[in-house]
Amino acid sequence: MSSVRSIEAILEKMMEMVGRSKEEIFEIGEESRNEYDTLKSELSEIQEKVVLMIEQSERTELHSRFARNRLAEVSKHFSKYSDEEVREAYEKANDYQVKLALLHQEEKQLRDRRDHIERRLMKLGETMERADQLINQINVVINYLTGDLQQVSHIVANAEEMQQFGLKIIQAQEEERKKLSREIHDGPAQTMANVMLRSELVEKVLDHDGVDKAREEIRDLRKMVKDSLSEVRRIIYDLRPMTLDDLGLLPTLSKYLRNAEERTGISIRFKNLGRERRFPTHMEVAIFRFIQEAVQNAVKHADAAEIQVKMEMKDDLVTAVIKDDGKGFDPAQKKEGRFGLVGMKERINMLDGSISIDSKPGRGTLIMVQIPVKMNTAETMDVQ
Structure with a gap:
């Protein structure tokens, strides 16, 4: 009982510290978010001012051109005009020239301020995202400390094993949700927001910079929409390739590797040995x-x-080999925060398969997996 009370006291102190940390991180995130909204509003105002400044500069440039032409006419036929007319022509030309210089200077200041705000917004966005990530991680810890872990404490004797056990289950769910949310936020959602902003400027660009410039903006918009559509399709495909159920493993794998080659620019060669077969889902x-x-x-x-990538399908065994000519790594060296290899091993272990990894720094990597096909559950069939 004394050990239980000690654990409860430790948990209570941890909860108090974690709660304070969460509040502080939340305040940092809120302050960044408030500043972000303020700067976003200021950026919108500056963009409108820049457009108005361009219009005013164009009008002043037109008046300045007329004033210069008038001055040239007066200077050419000096004897036909009075001293007052000559002075007036000179002063007008000079005034418009000064106004134009001031407008250009003010426009430059506005553009500099706009660029500064955009850089600041980018940094604030990174701060907010980091704060959200930290809060998610803290929520995982809170769930662990207050959740089902207390019900299994009598089963798991070692406190360190309990922590790893509980955190791993909860964190896997949180990471998947966060990953999907981040991909949508950083990909399609961000692109659509940019499309909205850019689309509002197309009409103004058409009025002030002409048709050719507007067409460039429209082409950029079209590319942004196309990229966003590709990103949405990729996210959906990563969640669950629909062709896997309809066409089977090899066609789905072949399509995925072709898309990956087009997207990354890396040469990806795929070869299937033997007959194509269907296996349990x-x-x-x-x-x-x-x-x-x-x-x-x-x-x-x-x-x-x-x-x-090579595949070989037999009646009793499926073999897959993935080889690259990259920089390689030391499989014996564990890097904190990387769970890719662990996840792959767990998938293969669930199917009673075996996996081998051959890699050395500077010599690429070769991964081979072999999965037995159990005849009582395989339900394999040849693809006609």
């Missing part, structure tokens, strides 16, 4: 996710110029 999903994870790791971390 859970097995096809696990194999697809394994290869997807391996290819993504090679793209993100290996700096590879070429990736090779």
Whole structure:
């Protein structure tokens, strides 16, 4: 009982410290968010002022041109005009020239302020995102400390094992939600917001800079929308490739690798040995996710110029090999925060398969997995 009371006291102190930390991080996030909204409003006002300044500069430039032409006419036929007319022509030309210089200077100051605000907004956005991430992590800890962990404390004897057990389950859910939210926020949502802002400027650009400039803006808009659509399709595909159920593993894998090659510019070669077969859904999903994870790791971390993927399907065994010519790594060296290899091993272990990793710094990486096909659950069939 004394040990239980000690644990409860420790948990209570931890909860108090975690709660204070969460409040402080929340305040930082709110302050950044308030400043972000203020600067966003100021940026909108500056953009409107820049447009008005351009219009005023164009009008002043037109008046200045007329004044200069008038001055040239007076200077050319000096004898035809009185001293008053000559002085008036000179003063007008000079006044418009001064006004034009002042307008250009003011426009430059507005543009400099706009650029400064945009850079500040980017930094504030990063601060807010980091604050949100920290709050999510703290929520994981709070859920762990106050949730079901107390019910299994009599089963798990070691406190460190309990912590890892509870955090791993909760954090996996939080990470998946956060990843999807971040991909949508940083991808399609951000692009759509930019499309809205850019679309509002197209009409003004058409009025002030002409048709050619407006067409450039429209082309940029079209590209942004196209990129956003591709990003949405990629997110949907990552969640669950619909072709996996309809067409099977090999066609889905082939399509994914082609898309990855087009998106990354890295040469990805795919080869299937033997006949194409269908396997149970859970097995096809696990194999697809394994290869997807391996290819993504090679793209993100290996700096590879070429990736090779080979599959061999037999009645009793499925073999997959993923090889890259990247910078490689030391499999024995554990890096904190990286769970890609752990996730792949867990997928294969669920299917009673085996995985081997051959990699050395500077010599690329080769990953091979073998999964047995159990005849009582396989339900395999040849694809006609």
